[in-house]
Amino acid sequence: MSRGHGDVGREHDDVGREHDMGPEHEDAAAETRAGEIRRFGLSTRWVHRTTAFLFGVCIATAAVLYVPQFAILFGRRPLVMTVHLYSGLALPVPTLLGWLAGLGLRDRSGAGFRRDTAELNRFGPADGAWLRDHLIVGPARRLRRRPPATSTSITTTAAAAVSAAGAQNSGKILLGGKFNAGQKLYAAGVAGSIVVFLGTGLLMWFGADLNLPDRYRTGATFVHDLFAYGIFFAACGHLWMASRDPVARAGMRTGYVPSWWATTEHPHWDTRTNADPAPITQKIGESSR
Amino acid sequence: MAPSHYEIRTVARGWARIGSLAVFTEGVVEGSPVGRRVVLGLIALGAAGVAVGAEVEEAVDKVTAPLRRSDPTGLTELIPGTGFEIYTVASSVPHLSAADYQLKVHGLVNQPMTLTLPQLEAMPQTEMTRDFQCVTGWRVSDVHWSGVRLADLLDRVETQPTARAVTFRSFDGLYTESLTIEQARRSDVLVALRMLDGPVSYEHGGPVRLYVAPMYGYKSIKWLGEIELVDQVDPGWWEVRGYDVDAWIGKSNGRDDQPV
Numbered sequence: 001m002s003r004g005h006g007d008v009g010r011e012h013d014d015v016g017r018e019h020d021m022g023p024e025h026e027d028a029a030a031e032t033r034a035g036e037i038r039r040f041g042l043s044t045r046w047v048h049r050t051t052a053f054l055f056g057v058c059i060a061t062a063a064v065l066y067v068p069q070f071a072i073l074f075g076r077r078p079l080v081m082t083v084h085l086y087s088g089l090a091l092p093v094p095t096l097l098g099w100l101a102g103l104g105l106r107d108r109s110g111a112g113f114r115r116d117t118a119e120l121n122r123f124g125p126a127d128g129a130w131l132r133d134h135l136i137v138g139p140a141r142r143l144r145r146r147p148p149a150t151s152t153s154i155t156t157t158a159a160a161a162v163s164a165a166g167a168q169n170s171g172k173i174l175l176g177g178k179f180n181a182g183q184k185l186y187a188a189g190v191a192g193s194i195v196v197f198l199g200t201g202l203l204m205w206f207g208a209d210l211n212l213p214d215r216y217r218t219g220a221t222f223v224h225d226l227f228a229y230g231i232f233f234a235a236c237g238h239l240w241m242a243s244r245d246p247v248a249r250a251g252m253r254t255g256y257v258p259s260w261w262a263t264t265e266h267p268h269w270d271t272r273t274n275a276d277p278a279p280i281t282q283k284i285g286e287s288s289r
Numbered sequence: 290m291a292p293s294h295y296e297i298r299t300v301a302r303g304w305a306r307i308g309s310l311a312v313f314t315e316g317v318v319e320g321s322p323v324g325r326r327v328v329l330g331l332i333a334l335g336a337a338g339v340a341v342g343a344e345v346e347e348a349v350d351k352v353t354a355p356l357r358r359s360d361p362t363g364l365t366e367l368i369p370g371t372g373f374e375i376y377t378v379a380s381s382v383p384h385l386s387a388a389d390y391q392l393k394v395h396g397l398v399n400q401p402m403t404l405t406l407p408q409l410e411a412m413p414q415t416e417m418t419r420d421f422q423c424v425t426g427w428r429v430s431d432v433h434w435s436g437v438r439l440a441d442l443l444d445r446v447e448t449q450p451t452a453r454a455v456t457f458r459s460f461d462g463l464y465t466e467s468l469t470i471e472q473a474r475r476s477d478v479l480v481a482l483r484m485l486d487g488p489v490s491y492e493h494g495g496p497v498r499l500y501v502a503p504m505y506g507y508k509s510i511k512w513l514g515e516i517e518l519v520d521q522v523d524p525g526w527w528e529v530r531g532y533d534v535d536a537w538i539g540k541s542n543g544r545d546d547q548p549v
Contacts, residue, residue: 068366068375072492075377078530124320176318188324192331200335208543218370218426219342223335225369 036256039178041112043098045255050094051190055235057087058197062228088201091194119176120187126268127181134182177268186238193231200224346370354430373421373429375492378526379461382512387488390496392480394442396518397452402445406496409482412437412445417477417502420549422538424505428546434500436481440474442516452518457499457525460514466525467534468501468508470518477502480513502549504536 040048061084064074074080102114179187203212203220242249248265251257262269338345350371357365357372366372387406395401416435422428443455448470455473457466472478481489481500489495494511501508507527528534533541539548 066367066374068363068373068492071375071377072382075380075382077376077378119318121322121324122318122320123323127320127323176320184324185327188327189331191324192328195328195332196335199332200339203339211543214426214544214546215343216339218346219339221426222342222346222370223338226338227335229369 036258037262038255039251039257039262040116040255042255043101043113044116045252047094047098047113048252051091054087054091054094055190055231058084058091059228059232059235061087066225066228085201085205088197092198095191095194116178117187120179120184122176123181123184124176126177127184130181177266180266186234189234190231193227196227197224197231200227342370350430370427373493374423374425374427377461377511379459379463382459382461382491384491385460385496385512387496392497392513392516394446394516396456396516397449397520398518399447399449400445406482409437409480409497413441414482415476415479417479419477419500419502421500421506421509422546422549424507424532424536424542424544432484433486434479434481434502435483436479436497436500438476439478439480439499440476442480443470443473443518446518448518451520454519454522456517456519456523457510457513458515458517459494459510459512461512464510464512464526465523466499466508466510467522467528469522472501472504472535475503481509501536503538505532505538505542507532508536 061080064070064080065077065084071077098113099117102112200220200223203210203217204224207217207220242252245265247257247261251261346369349368353365353368353371390406392404392409393401394404414435415438416433418431418433420428420430421432439455453470455468455470457468459465468478479500479502481498482496483489484493484498484500489498494509494513497513498511499509499513507525510525522534524534535541537548538544539546
């Protein structure tokens with residue numbers, strides 16, 4: 001994907017749209033770009049970025065605190081402890097800010113993150129099919145494999161919702177299909193782990209001051225360690241999969257993905273609600289000449 | 290699809306593009322809130338782990354103890370809640386070979402001296418098998434220690450009557466510790482030359498460290514380089530940062546561990 005070309009296209013797109021429909025429709029204009037689909041809004045990308053950075057710091061400092069070889073190599077335990085503590089305390093902040101930023105705001109300026117978390121939360125029939133296809137391996141998978149009958153019904157419902165919305169110029173649109181079930185599970189796992197890390201971490205740090213019995217402090221340490229292993233391997237898998245898909249990475253970096261990628265990687269994603277319509281594409285072509 | 294089976298929820302309002310129209314819409318996501326259930330499930334798992342983690346850890350420790358003893362890779366050290374953790378406060382600690390090592394003993398003594406490792410090895414050696422308890426909660430049971438009793442060393446340098454306390458300094462250049470003269474003369478306080486059936490390894494504070502059996506691990510200073518007899522207790526590195534100066538296991542730092 002050519003970043004430069006995309007930017008130029010978007011600029012013209014915005015200009016053309018403003019002229020066409022007035023500034024109040026800018027949100028819709030932001031959704032489109034020649035041959036590309038908006039996948040992540042600014043709020044989602046910033047929450048992802050900052051959370052990833054803080055998690056990186058937490059994991060790196062945890063390695064120094066926990067793995068003997070790194071402890072010897074880097075030393076400076078009190079400094080590392082302090083960095084670990086504060087980056088850990090900050091870990092839920094981007095998510096909370098993302099949610100707050102989305103309150104009462106339209107999709108473009110912050111509601112995107114709320115919308116994305118809502119979609120990550122909900123598992124529909126397509127997600128069940130995905131999980132059966134991906135998580136069940138071996139003979140059990142052959143036995144349980146079924147035709148993906150659910151996809152057509154989703155599309156039908158989506159089409160009905162879209163046409164209803166189009167007729168009334170307002171109404172309900174079926175969102176979904178932007179994430180697969182594995183991505184939803186990963187997001188939920190990370191969110192739950194952040195809460196557990198925060199809770200057990202606070203017990204470890206303030207346990208003595210709270211006069212908490214030793215066994216709960218030991219239990220908190222044990223849980224903190226186990227979840228750290230879990231999140232480490234999960235994050236490695238996340239990075240591994242990202243390393244194999246430059247388009248997905250570009251989607252998180254720029255917010256846009258090509259339409260062909262959306263249809264192949266996320267067949268249930270109803271891209272009509274934010275696909276680039278033909279007349280706009282023509283307009284871009286004219287104005288850039 | 291059976292709509293009655295799945296909850297439907299309005300999640301977002303905003304401008305969306307349908308055909309050539311921009312419309313204000315409500316977005317709807319279908320399905321069950323599995324994500325929320327996963328989050329709540331993990332939180333419940335974490336809470337259960339806090340409640341019973343201490344017992345689980347003890348069980349894991351018992352099972353893995355034989356593995357740890359015969360593990361040349363050190364990978365068993367990574368099992369949560371088992372074995373030693375390696376703590377160091379300095380950015381780097383010099384590697385001192387057996388030939389390079391020196392222990393300076395001075396202060397309020399009649400015979401200040403600098404001892405080499407062979408000289409320490411030539412002194413009477415005391416062996417004991419005792420637990421190592423860290424103030425952060427982990428405990429390694431039945432560690433085999435061997436070395437020179439600190440009391441023997443103090444006799445050899447002939448402490449003066451005005452000496453009321455001992456200050457220990459690590460050759461990492463930062464860490465210090467302290468004991469009163471009475472504590473230092475206990476028979477379960479060793480200048481350890483061997484632990485875990487071998488010379489004290491570098492990461493455990495070798496070639497020479499202290500082992501104060503009845504006190505939390507931070508008293509057992511690693512990479513011991515200097516012993517000074519002084520007239521009053523000078524709180525150690527962690528002690529000026531909040532830990533108790535008298536670090537009796539089970540009777541200090543707000544903990545109730547079993548004494549060693």
